[in-house]
Amino acid sequence: MELFKLTIHELRDELNKRELTSEELVKNFFNRIEETEEDIKSFLLLDKENAIEEAKKIDEKRDKGENLGDLAGIPVAIKDNISTKGLKTTCGSKILNNYIAPYDATVIKNLREAGAIIVGKTNLDEFAMGSSTENSAFHTTRNPWDLERVPGGSSGGSAAAVSSYQVPFSLGSSTGGSVRQPAAFCGVVGLKPTYGLLSRYGLVAFASSLDQIGPLTRDVEDCAIVMNTLASHDKLDSTSVEVEKVDYTRNLKKDIKGLKIGVPKEYMGEGINKEVREKIEESIEIFKNLGAEVEEMSLPHSEYGLETYYILAPSEASSNLARFDGVRYGNRVENYDSVEELFTKTRSEGFGEEVKRRIMIGTYCLSSGYYDAYYNKAQRVRTLIKEDFEKAFDKYDVIISPTTPSTAFKIGEKNDNPLEMYLSDVLTVSVNVAGVPAISIPCGISKGMPVGLQIIGKAFDESKILNVAYNFEQKLKFNETPKFGGVK
Amino acid sequence: MSVSKEQVKHVAKLSRLEFDEKSMEDFTKKFSSVINYVDKLKKVDTDGVKPTYHPHVSIKNVMREDEVKESLKRKEIMKNAPDSENGYIKIPKVLD
Numbered sequence: 047m048e049l050f051k052l053t054i055h056e057l058r059d060e061l062n063k064r065e066l067t068s069e070e071l072v073k074n075f076f077n078r079i080e081e082t083e084e085d086i087k088s089f090l091l092l093d094k095e096n097a098i099e100e101a102k103k104i105d106e107k108r109d110k111g112e113n114l115g116d117l118a119g120i121p122v123a124i125k126d127n128i129s130t131k132g133l134k135t136t137c138g139s140k141i142l143n144n145y146i147a148p149y150d151a152t153v154i155k156n157l158r159e160a161g162a163i164i165v166g167k168t169n170l171d172e173f174a175m176g177s178s179t180e181n182s183a184f185h186t187t188r189n190p191w192d193l194e195r196v197p198g199g200s201s202g203g204s205a206a207a208v209s210s211y212q213v214p215f216s217l218g219s220s221t222g223g224s225v226r227q228p229a230a231f232c233g234v235v236g237l238k239p240t241y242g243l244l245s246r247y248g249l250v251a252f253a254s255s256l257d258q259i260g261p262l263t264r265d266v267e268d269c270a271i272v273m274n275t276l277a278s279h280d281k282l283d284s285t286s287v288e289v290e291k292v293d294y295t296r297n298l299k300k301d302i303k304g305l306k307i308g309v310p311k312e313y314m315g316e317g318i319n320k321e322v323r324e325k326i327e328e329s330i331e332i333f334k335n336l337g338a339e340v341e342e343m344s345l346p347h348s349e350y351g352l353e354t355y356y357i358l359a360p361s362e363a364s365s366n367l368a369r370f371d372g373v374r375y376g377n378r379v380e381n382y383d384s385v386e387e388l389f390t391k392t393r394s395e396g397f398g399e400e401v402k403r404r405i406m407i408g409t410y411c412l413s414s415g416y417y418d419a420y421y422n423k424a425q426r427v428r429t430l431i432k433e434d435f436e437k438a439f440d441k442y443d444v445i446i447s448p449t450t451p452s453t454a455f456k457i458g459e460k461n462d463n464p465l466e467m468y469l470s471d472v473l474t475v476s477v478n479v480a481g482v483p484a485i486s487i488p489c490g491i492s493k494g495m496p497v498g499l500q501i502i503g504k505a506f507d508e509s510k511i512l513n514v515a516y517n518f519e520q521k522l523k524f525n526e527t528p529k530f531g532g533v534k
Numbered sequence: 535m536s537v538s539k540e541q542v543k544h545v546a547k548l549s550r551l552e553f554d555e556k557s558m559e560d561f562t563k564k565f566s567s568v569i570n571y572v573d574k575l576k577k578v579d580t581d582g583v584k585p586t587y588h589p590h591v592s593i594k595n596v597m598r599e600d601e602v603k604e605s606l607k608r609k610e611i612m613k614n615a616p617d618s619e620n621g622y623i624k625i626p627k628v629l630d
Binding site: 144145146148149241242255281284285287347350353354356357364368371372373374375376377378382383384385386388389390391393394397399402403405406407409410411413419420422423424425426427428429430432464465468480481505 | 537541542545546548549550551552553561564565567568569571572574575576578580583584585586587588589590595596598606607610611613614615616617623625626628
């Protein structure tokens with residue numbers, strides 16, 4: 047049996063039956079990583095020694111019959127913009143390439159308490175700004191389905207690691223689609239939770255009113271299991287919302303007869319690749335067979351989602367990234383004559399082109415004379431986008447659409463044209479702008495590459511979208527695996 | 535609306551960034567194309583629409599008592615400082 051192919055719930059069964067130890071399990075995954083990493087390059091850092099130590103501790107606890115957490119002994123990979131105490135947290139940027147996080151993010155604390163074993167930190171577009179990992183200052187991660195193609199981004203390393211069986215699950219973060227888009231490109235499950243459901247404490251901020259951490263897993267049940275550990279109210283994040291603790295696995299397997307599904311016509315129009323659209327149409331038939339009612343509907347302001355996003359996200363980023371100035375942490379240039387020069391030179395050398403572009407767009411949109419025309423205007427359109435969703439959820443339980451307009455593109459294909467790159471997020475950004483949750487799950491293959499189906503729910507209705515996704519997954523029985531790695 | 539090189543230089547100064555002449559041309563072109571793109575929002579009618587600064591309007595200011603609690607260790611924090619002396623972070627002279 048190839049252990050690395052198993053899901054969290056299967057691995058947990060093996061561990062509980064004492065068929066294998068956590069130490070064996072972790073070593074098995076490290077073997078897999080060592081076999082595949084040269085080609086995939088998911089990771090920026092691996093922490094084998096500590097991971098094995100932690101696994102041994104879990105085994106001791108198991109031997110003594112102590113209570114173990116939900117994820118005891120299960121390996122996990124963490125996107126490198128989430129703070130992990132004692133480990134480098136670079137955000138894929140030169141400016142932080144020596145930064146060691148002095149504390150754990152709250153989600154990391156939750157994972158450790160549940161017994162998960164952190165194996166390493168994954169690659170990303172610098173400061174999560176990008177859709178392909180090509181903006182990483184260190185290297186580009188490759189798509190396990192086709193090494194010539196991107197894994198998506200910005201959580202591309204986290205998606206590729208799960209897809210190539212290097213880990214059973216990983217954490218990513220989403221500001222405009224950075225969990226769902228790479229999940230779709232790599233054929234795995236990725237959830238962007240409701241804004242405020244997970245603590246952002248310790249996530250290096252990109253756009254504070256849009257950012258959410260989210261899990262990437264191999265199946266929907268695993269996603270529900272991991273969400274049970276991740277979701278928590280946190281006093282250290284004042285935007286974290288106090289909601290009743292939910293067991294996301296509880297309603298997972300209920301049938302969805304009579305469920306009302308909306309399909310926004312704006313998400314199925316021109317600009318969506320023909321094969322992708324066909325897969326979504328096939329998915330709609332599956333939902334009908336499951337007893338759901340599917341109807342075309344409209345989210346009229348969604349055509350302005352991307353423009354709104356590309357004002358709001360850079361505006362917030364320009365403010366958040368002001369902290370990287372070479373004073374308290376991060377790199378500092380060697381030669382400077384004044385504080386002013388220290389700031390400017392450090393930032394100009396430390397940031398890559400896309401990060402500079404977004405800081406500049408944000409600064410421009412917030413600058414005197416332009417603030418009302420751009421930033422304030424975008425916040426008003428945001429209200430309209432949010433109201434579109436609220437009205438839709440009066441009538442529909444969930445909304446479905448493709449996750450991305452096309453499947454994974456070739457490395458180098460779009461990285462000289464920022465607008466073309468931005469368009470790969472056109473179907474995911476509005477969800478972040480409105481703060482609602484959405485999941486991407488595989489729904490088929492087009493020309494050898496996986497296609498993602500997006501299921502959007504109303505705020506804090508993760509249980510519902512997981513339930514809908516689970517039913518779909520069981521019916522579809524998606525069992526294609528990436529070409530790379532010889533896993534058949 | 536196209537953005538001039540002079541405007542880009544001004545925004546760069548505000549952002550504490552600098553570009554050499556060679557990369558300025560290309561950067562201005564790409565920057566301009568993004569600003570042109572987001573300009574499309576101007577045609578949306580937002581009269582009487584309130585801005586949404588935060589996804590959940592129900593969120594209120596979160597207050598707490600001002601109590602002394604244990605914080606991160608100074609020694610740990612200072613490990614990340616690029617330059618320091620006697621437990622202080624060091625920067626060039628600000629005032630003459």
